[in-house]
Amino acid sequence: MDTIFAKIISREVPADIMYETDQVVAFRDINPQAPVHVLVVPKKWVKGIESATSEDDLQSLLLAAAEVARIEGVERSGYRLVINSGQHGGQTVDHLHVHVLGGRPMAWPPG
Ligand code: DGP
Secondary structure, rough: OHHHHHHHHHHOOOOOEEEEOOOOOOOOOOOOOEEEEEEEEEEEOOHHHOOOOOOOOOOHHHHHHHHHHHHHOOOOOOOEEEEOOHHHHOOOOOOOOOOEOOOOOOOOOOO
16 A cells, blocks of 8 residues: 555655665654654555554564664663554554654653
């Protein structure tokens, strides 16, 4: 499915890509909610975590998110990984992605 993230992966739409592997692309969120706010996106389209299967490489996705946190220098101070799913989850782009949020304390529970 051709979402905005597919266009970022194919470089049709510019983004601040700060990390890439054969499996994922990571780029800065256009509307950052924290000093560090990076989206980690699988190159292979998956609509969301609710439709992911064991065929999808979720391990690479999560390990890439942890690597992004390391690169951004928030590993020691701490950070949050978020996957929004569906309407109540606040998902606005139908292409699975992990938010890496850091650089400030995070509230719990989320609003
Ligand atoms: P979610 O609500 O979990 O589906 O998050 C989607 C995020 O994608 C949201 O925080 C804003 C971000 N976003 C949407 N369009 C673009 C874009 O064109 N470029 C970048 N860098 N981020 C985008």
